Amino acid sequence: MTTLDLTGAVVVGGLFAVGFHLLLQRSLMRLLFGFLVLGHATNLLVLLASGPPGKPPVLGEGQEAEAFADPLPQAMALTAIVITFGITTLLLALVYRSWYLLGHDQVRDDVEDRRLGEEREAQ
Amino acid sequence: MTDWLLFAPVLLPVLVAGLSLTVWRKPDAQRLLGLGVLTAMLVDAVVLLVLTDRRGPLAFDVGGWPAPAGISLVIDRLSALLLTVALAVTLAVLFFAVGQGNTEGGDPVHAPFHPSYLLLTAGVCLAFLAGDLFNLFVAFELMLASSYVLINLDAGENRIRAGMTYVITSLLSSLLFLTAIGLVYAATGTVNLADLGNRMPGLPDGLQTVLSLLLLIVFGIKAAVVPLHFWLPDSYPTAPAPITAVLAALLTKVGLYAMVRTQTLLFPRTEPWMPLLIAAAVTLLVGTLGAIAQQDLNRLLSFVLVGHIGYMLFGLSLYSVTGLTGTILYAMHHIAVQAALFLIAGMVAGWGGSAKLPVLARAAPPPVILAILFLISALSLAGIPPLSGFVAKLILLQAGVEQGGAAAYVLLAAALLTSLLTLYAMAKVWRAVFAAGTERPPAVRRHGARTRLMVGAAGGTVLIGVLVAVAAEPVARVGERAAADLMEPDAYQEAVLQDRSGDLDDIGRTGERGHR
Numbered sequence: 001m002t003t004l005d006l007t008g009a010v011v012v013g014g015l016f017a018v019g020f021h022l023l024l025q026r027s028l029m030r031l032l033f034g035f036l037v038l039g040h041a042t043n044l045l046v047l048l049a050s051g052p053p054g055k056p057p058v059l060g061e062g063q064e065a066e067a068f069a070d071p072l073p074q075a076m077a078l079t080a081i082v083i084t085f086g087i088t089t090l091l092l093a094l095v096y097r098s099w100y101l102l103g104h105d106q107v108r109d110d111v112e113d114r115r116l117g118e119e120r121e122a123q
Numbered sequence: 124m125t126d127w128l129l130f131a132p133v134l135l136p137v138l139v140a141g142l143s144l145t146v147w148r149k150p151d152a153q154r155l156l157g158l159g160v161l162t163a164m165l166v167d168a169v170v171l172l173v174l175t176d177r178r179g180p181l182a183f184d185v186g187g188w189p190a191p192a193g194i195s196l197v198i199d200r201l202s203a204l205l206l207t208v209a210l211a212v213t214l215a216v217l218f219f220a221v222g223q224g225n226t227e228g229g230d231p232v233h234a235p236f237h238p239s240y241l242l243l244t245a246g247v248c249l250a251f252l253a254g255d256l257f258n259l260f261v262a263f264e265l266m267l268a269s270s271y272v273l274i275n276l277d278a279g280e281n282r283i284r285a286g287m288t289y290v291i292t293s294l295l296s297s298l299l300f301l302t303a304i305g306l307v308y309a310a311t312g313t314v315n316l317a318d319l320g321n322r323m324p325g326l327p328d329g330l331q332t333v334l335s336l337l338l339l340i341v342f343g344i345k346a347a348v349v350p351l352h353f354w355l356p357d358s359y360p361t362a363p364a365p366i367t368a369v370l371a372a373l374l375t376k377v378g379l380y381a382m383v384r385t386q387t388l389l390f391p392r393t394e395p396w397m398p399l400l401i402a403a404a405v406t407l408l409v410g411t412l413g414a415i416a417q418q419d420l421n422r423l424l425s426f427v428l429v430g431h432i433g434y435m436l437f438g439l440s441l442y443s444v445t446g447l448t449g450t451i452l453y454a455m456h457h458i459a460v461q462a463a464l465f466l467i468a469g470m471v472a473g474w475g476g477s478a479k480l481p482v483l484a485r486a487a488p489p490p491v492i493l494a495i496l497f498l499i500s501a502l503s504l505a506g507i508p509p510l511s512g513f514v515a516k517l518i519l520l521q522a523g524v525e526q527g528g529a530a531a532y533v534l535l536a537a538a539l540l541t542s543l544l545t546l547y548a549m550a551k552v553w554r555a556v557f558a559a560g561t562e563r564p565p566a567v568r569r570h571g572a573r574t575r576l577m578v579g580a581a582g583g584t585v586l587i588g589v590l591v592a593v594a595a596e597p598v599a600r601v602g603e604r605a606a607a608d609l610m611e612p613d614a615y616q617e618a619v620l621q622d623r624s625g626d627l628d629d630i631g632r633t634g635e636r637g638h639r
Contacts, residue, residue, distance in 0.1 A: 023295065028287065035294055042301045049309035072192065073308060076257050080301055083264050087294060090271055094290060097275075098283050108284055110357060 008048045015041035028095045028105040035091065039084040043077045050074065125174065129183045129196050131167050132206065132248035135160050140241040147234035154221050157237045161214040161244065168210050172203040176601055180608070180618035182254065190619050191315035195254035199615050200605035201451060202251040204598075205380055208455045208587065209251070209373055212462045213244050215583040216372075219466050220365035222576030223473075232277050239276075243269035243369070250377045254619055256304050256314040259381060263300065263345070266377065267293045270370055274362045282361045289358035296344035303337045310334065317619035320388045320612055335390040339399070342385070345378025348436060349406040352429045356413070360421030360478070364469020367421065368584075371428050372462035376454050379435050383450060387609040392442045399440035400530050404537040407433030411544040420468045420478040420552060427504065427548060428461055430541055437534055438519050441526050447606035449519035452591070452599060456503070456511040459588035463500045466581040467493055471556055474569070480555040487564045492578055494557040496585050501549035503588055506542045511592035514599065516542065 015037055022034030050073035057068040099105045109117070139160040146152040175181060180199035184190060198206070217240065246266025253259040271293075275286040308314055310330060311322040323331060340351065347355040355375075359367050410430020417423040435457070438450030470493060472478040475486035488494075503510035516538070523535040591598055608614060 023291070031291060035291070035298075038295075038298050042298050042305065045302055046305040046308070049305045072314075073305070076304070076308075076314075079257075079261065083261075083268075087264075087268065087271075090268070091290065091294075094271075094275060094283065094287060097278060098287060101278075101280050101283055107287065110353075112357075 005048060005052075008044065012041050012045050012048065015044065026106050028098060028107065031107070032088070032091050032095055036084075036088060039080075039088075043080050043084075046073050046077045046080065125181050126183045128167055128171055128174070129181055129198055129252065130185070132164050132210070133196070133245055133252065135164055136241040136245035136248070140238040140245070143241060144234075144238045150233075153234075153237040157217055157241060158214070158221070160241065161210065161217060164244070164248070165207070165210040165214055168203065168207040171198055172200075172207050172601075175200050175203045176604070180615045182618045182621075190254065191313045191318035194258055195315065195317075195619050196249075196252040197254040197317070197615065197619055198252055199608055199618075200601060201383070201609060202380070204451060204455060204601060204605060205376065205458075206248060206251045208458050208591075209247055209376070210244070211587050212372055212458050212584060213240075213247075213369060215580050215587070216365045216369045216462060216466065218583070219368070219469075219577050219580035220363075222573045222580060223363070223365060223469070224573060235272055236276060239269040239272040240369075243273065247373050247377055251380060253316075255316055256307060256319070256385075260297070260300050260304060263377075263381075264297060266374065267297065270374065273366045274358065274370070276363075276366075285358040285361040288354050292344065292354040292358075296341055299337070299344075300341040303334065303341055306337070307334055315619065316384065316388055317612075317616040320391075320616055323389045324391075331390060335386065336398075338385050338389075339382065342378045342382040343402070346375050346382060346432055347378075347429050348402055348432060349409045349429065352406070352410070352432075355429060356417075356422050356425040359425050360419065364466060364473070367469070368462040368465035371425065371465055372458045375428065375432060376458050379432065379450075379454060383439055383447070383609065386439065387442075387447070388612050388615070391610075391612075395441050395526060395528075395530065397530065399436060400534055403433045403436035403440050404534050405433075406430065406436060407537045407541040411541045411548065414548040415544060415551070418480050420472060420480060420483065420556070421465070422478075423480075423548060423552065424461075424464050424468055427464075427545060430545065431457055431461075431504070433541065434516065434519060434538060437538060438522060440534075441522050441531070442610075443522055443526060444603065444606045444610055445518060445522035445525055447609050448599065448603045449515060449522050451602040451605055452518060453512075453515035455598070455602075456515045456588055456591050459584055459591065460500050460503050460512065463496065463581055463584040463588065464504070466577075466584060467497050467500065470577055470581065474567075475556075480552070484555040484560065485562060487567045488557060488559065490566065490569060490578075493581070496578075496581055497553070497557060499585050500588065501553065502546075503592070505546040505549055507546075509592060511588045511595075514592055514595045518599065 019034050019038030019041055022030045022037060025031060050070040054069035055067045057071040095105055139156050143153050143156045175198055180197060182195050182197045185194040185196060243266055246262050246269060249262035250259060250266060253262050271290050274289055275282060278286060304314060310326055311319060313319055313322060344351045359371050362370065407430055410426050410433060414423050414426035414430060417426060434453050435450045438446040438453065468478065471483065471489050474489060475483045477483065499510065503512040506512040506516040519538065520535060523531045
């Protein structure tokens with residue numbers, strides 16, 4: 001077990017906290033930013049999982065396998081970044097459409113909650 | 124040869140989706156491509172099912188990189204069974220969508236339907252075939268990204284509101300999944316499922332529990348396990364009927380499949396697992412009680428769907444061969460029946476002008492054939508013999524009795540009660556929608572090739588469920604062998620990890636550095 005990179009751990013923790021805070025907001029734009037921050041937090045976490053830094057993992061002469069950085073988490077983080085990027089674009093389009101159709105970008109109450117609220121007011 | 128058979132369910136739909144996008148101005152060509160490729164995939168899935176049942180699990184290293192560093196596709200009896208049923212249902216639902224005509228295409232709004240539908244299918248197939256956790260994540264993303272498009276296609280106010288809930292919840296679960304993958308990799312140095320099965324038992328108990336629970340939550344959100352179900356009844360019902368049907372029937376089952384696969388392979392247990400037992404009981408009761416309170420046909424069916432996820436959790440939580448057999452059979456039966464119910468509901472709501480039960484009660488009654496189809500599906504869902512739901516439930520109940528103990532009996536009681544409540548909810552729908560009433564206008568006779576295609580597709584979906592019941596004995600035997608494979612995953616691990624090429628081995632090992 002290698003020692004943990006404290007800076008990395010603190011940064012990831014902070015990003016998770018900020019991301020979840022934003023995700024719990026009512027405004028769709030903040031939700032979107034929350035998703036972005038959380039995405040970064042997760043990608044960093046995957047990179048942290050690869051262990052300490054090393055040389056570029058390119059096979060060559062006189063290179064020892066032990067000196068390489070672990071390439072697998074980098075590949076995974078790259079894939080995840082691409083996915084997050086695509087989904088963010090889609091989310092932006094959805095937020096815009098929501099604003100266009102509803103005139104605001106707030107998350108509305110759940111259907112059931114609204115029904116119960118109306119029933120209570122009617123009583 | 125088998126390599127290509129194994130790769131085809133992922134490769135074909137992606138290629139054809141691209142092709143389908145290029146011919147977006149010609150709706151007929153799009154339809155033909157979609158139906159053609161799904162038929163070919165279904166044939167492929169049946170061949171794979173026969174092969175895996177005879178020869179055991181098959182594996183394929185994509186790009187020639189050997190496991191555990193490379194990407195492997197694996198198929199065993201469980202994934203072959205689910206793949207076959209899932210593809211049969213997607214094909215039937217596509218016929219329905221063609222009949223319903225909201226896939227007309229030729230205009231920029233509807234043109235993405237067919238490509239997205241095919242990509243969704245590719246995602247579902249990849250999820251069943253994925254041999255490592257990260258590939259499973261990619262499969263989920265493929266499937267979910269297409270479902271975001273489908274659920275928000277031609278979105279009005281209601282749909283965009285529901286769509287946002289769905290998208291945000293799914294994204295959150297995806298990020299948690301990625302977090303779980305990062306943690307699993309940090310702890311073990313691999314994401315290959317077969318390899319993880321070997322390494323996981325070496326970890327400290329506490330860490331294993333944390334990882335197990337994290338994966339359970341991630342897949343629990345996708346499978347709509349109470350209390351993580353809140354998004355489902357709010358989002359699925361607003362989509363067009365064929366999309367609701369395929370999302371409700373397949374996406375929850377894919378989540379469940381991932382749960383079964385990871386929990387049995389990575390965290391093998393021999394005793395019932397209490398937290399999952401409790402989740403199963405709560406899911407059963409909350410789902411069906413929620414269904415009874417609903418006045419909207421689609422919301423009611425969504426709650427029933429949530430409730431019945433509980434049955435599949437029940438089988439898994441017992442960790443016995445009989446329990447898992449029940450889960451597998453239940454999943455197969457439920458894919459078909461739930462899709463059929465949503466298709467019928469879609470037609471009824473389309474003709475009645477609303478999905479609200481009080482409104483439908485005053486509308487012209489639907490055709491008799493639809494009433495018969497609904498009756499078969501509803502009774503099957505409630506578990507009335509000799510339909511498919513009964514077969515699956517019987518095995519689950521047997522598993523519960525075999526297990527014994529207070530917890531298992533409480534769960535048995537919850538399962539039986541849920542069965543009755545489901546029957547009540549279905550009776551409520553029957554009374555409102557299909558029963559003859561004095562205040563109702565006379566039935567309208569519906570004609571046309573479109574209607575026939577829609578009814579035919581719904582009938583086909585019901586037929587899949589009936590086939591599961593008719594062929595109950597052979598299906599149950601394959602299911603039992605699949606369950607036995609899950610409890611003894613040696614063959615699965617051997618199929619993935621055996622040396623197929625050998626020359627790339629040195630590179631394959633470097634990935635493990637830095638974790639000691």
